[in-house]
Amino acid sequence: MDVILSAVVLLFFTFIFIFINKCRRSWISSSSPVRSMLLGTMGWPFIGETLDFISCGYTDHPQSFMDKRRLLYGKVFKSHLFGSPTIVSTDAEVSRFVLQSDANSFVPSYPKSLTELMGESSILRINGNLHRRIHGLIGAFFKSPYLKAQIAFQVLAKTLIGLDPGEEMEYLRIQFQKFVAGLMSLPLKLPGTQLHRSLQAKKKMGKLVYKIIRDKRMNVSPDSRDVADVLLNDKSEKLTDELISDNMIDLMIPGEDSEENLELKMRKEDLGEQLCWDDYLSMPFTQSVITETLRMGNIIMGVIRKAMKDVEERDMSSGSSSCFTPFGGGLRLCPGLDLARLEASIFLHHFVTKFRWVAEEDTIINFPTVRMKKKMPIWVKRDVHQ
Numbered sequence: 001m002d003v004i005l006s007a008v009v010l011l012f013f014t015f016i017f018i019f020i021n022k023c024r025r026s027w028i029s030s031s032s033p034v035r036s037m038l039l040g041t042m043g044w045p046f047i048g049e050t051l052d053f054i055s056c057g058y059t060d061h062p063q064s065f066m067d068k069r070r071l072l073y074g075k076v077f078k079s080h081l082f083g084s085p086t087i088v089s090t091d092a093e094v095s096r097f098v099l100q101s102d103a104n105s106f107v108p109s110y111p112k113s114l115t116e117l118m119g120e121s122s123i124l125r126i127n128g129n130l131h132r133r134i135h136g137l138i139g140a141f142f143k144s145p146y147l148k149a150q151i152a153f154q155v156l157a158k159t160l161i162g163l164d165p166g167e168e169m170e171y172l173r174i175q176f177q178k179f180v181a182g183l184m185s186l187p188l189k190l191p192g193t194q195l196h197r198s199l200q201a202k203k204k205m206g207k208l209v210y211k212i213i214r215d216k217r218m219n220v221s222p223d224s225r226d227v228a229d230v231l232l233n234d235k236s237e238k239l240t241d242e243l244i245s246d247n248m249i250d251l252m253i254p255g256e257d258s259e260e261n262l263e264l265k266m267r268k269e270d271l272g273e274q275l276c277w278d279d280y281l282s283m284p285f286t287q288s289v290i291t292e293t294l295r296m297g298n299i300i301m302g303v304i305r306k307a308m309k310d311v312e313e314r315d316m317s318s319g320s321s322s323c324f325t326p327f328g329g330g331l332r333l334c335p336g337l338d339l340a341r342l343e344a345s346i347f348l349h350h351f352v353t354k355f356r357w358v359a360e361e362d363t364i365i366n367f368p369t370v371r372m373k374k375k376m377p378i379w380v381k382r383d384v385h386q
Contacts, residue, residue, distance in 0.1 A: 038087060040069065040078035048080025050186065057184075059365025066090050076313070083187050084110030088148070088302075095312075098305050099329035102129050108332065109306030112187035113195045117202050121243040122250045130238055132331065134231070134247065139335035141230045149321060152274070152346060160248050161212050162226040175201040176252055181252070184368035202249065210245040217241060220251065227251070251336070265353045281338070281345060290344045294326035297370045303328060356383050 015203050043049035049065075056065035066088065069077050075091040099104055107127055110118070118124055127156050157172060182198025188197050210214045216232055225232045231244045264279060281287065327334035334340070351357075360377040364370065 012042070038076060038078040039073035040088075042078070042080040042085065046083065048083070048085075050081050051337055052085075053079075053081055054184075054367055060363055062366035075261075082113065082184070084109075084111070095303075096325060096329065099303065099325060099332070101330065103331070104308060105311060106305040106307055109304050111184060111304070113198075114183055115184045116187070116189065116195065117182060117198055118250055119232075120245045121240075123245045123247045131204055131236075133236060134239070134333070134337055137230050137234060138227055138251070141224060141337050143225055144224075151152050152170075152276070156252060158226065159250055160227045162211060162216075162228065163212065168208060172205060175205045175208075176249075179205060180253060180369055195209070205249050206245060206348055209248050210241065213241045213245045213248070264349070281342060283345065283349075286345055287341065289348065290341055291324075295324065297364060297366065298326050304344055355380050357381070 014294055041049070043052070043249050053065050056062050061067075069079070069088070070090050075093055076087065076089050079086050081088075089098065108124055110124070115125065120126075123131065123138075126134075143325070159171060163169055163172065178201035179198050182194045185194040185198070186194065188196075189199065213228055213232070220232050222233070224233060228244060228248060231239050231247075235344055264283060268279070301342045327337040327340070357378055360374070362372045362374045362376050363372050
């Protein structure tokens, strides 16, 4: 028995040694082009600097990962994150140049954990004519008069797939929370890992959303009441039920000033009118609050692109001061950016005009998405004067 046990232990450590050496050779080979171009460090074999990046994301200062390396290596430096050699840009003009470039220069690229969860048909991964088709259809619907007329009482799931509040909505919400928890995780699909749990949640969401899409397909309405209707009414044979279903899930990821709000509220009440889309977006201070919130804590920590050809560093100055890009840019500008601002505006308007509150102390967690560590405990009461 001792001989057998010793043989098993020896075999195990031999396997581990071979695996580490293989990863190390692959890591050195794959990272060699990046090594020669920029200052920076590739970190540990296979893991790279991923653990340091993630640990910073769980602190109050997620930018500390970038700040430390920017001081050492400059605004653009090399690293190794989520299993891939990476060039990191903290320069606004460089980042803007990458976002505005066409697919001949840069295409979306994501850590393996994201690609596993999103699937090949996700709008975040597809390119070319199919991407432009879906992006255009969704963007046009988000700006349509039909949506603007009723958006004040819509929620994201209702807008995307026409789902009303109820058991299915609650089930989808729970599975979605499990799904997004693994968007930026180590690419390990073993049972018990975060990526495995998120993949299981994605499957459960997919079954429900696919069933809704199939039911819609059998009773397609000529009137587009939600995003799924828009895609189902399109005549392209490439927009399959599976592709539409996958993209409905992925689109859920991206899904104040008291004085000006009170003035708008009273003005509308005097006229006997309901607030509409343009009213919510017409308050400059409220929009400034939303913009500053996006600047301080966007929902994602960065955008990942893969270079399709060698790109020479040069003066990126274009004479434009538009380096604030919370919704991306170029062909992949978020089609729901107006909807996102509208949802925030609606919440802020009703919150500051109808309620008073006291929030308990809490801290921000920035990984894998921005959220509050204690889920932001807050005491809210209705304002009796409103």
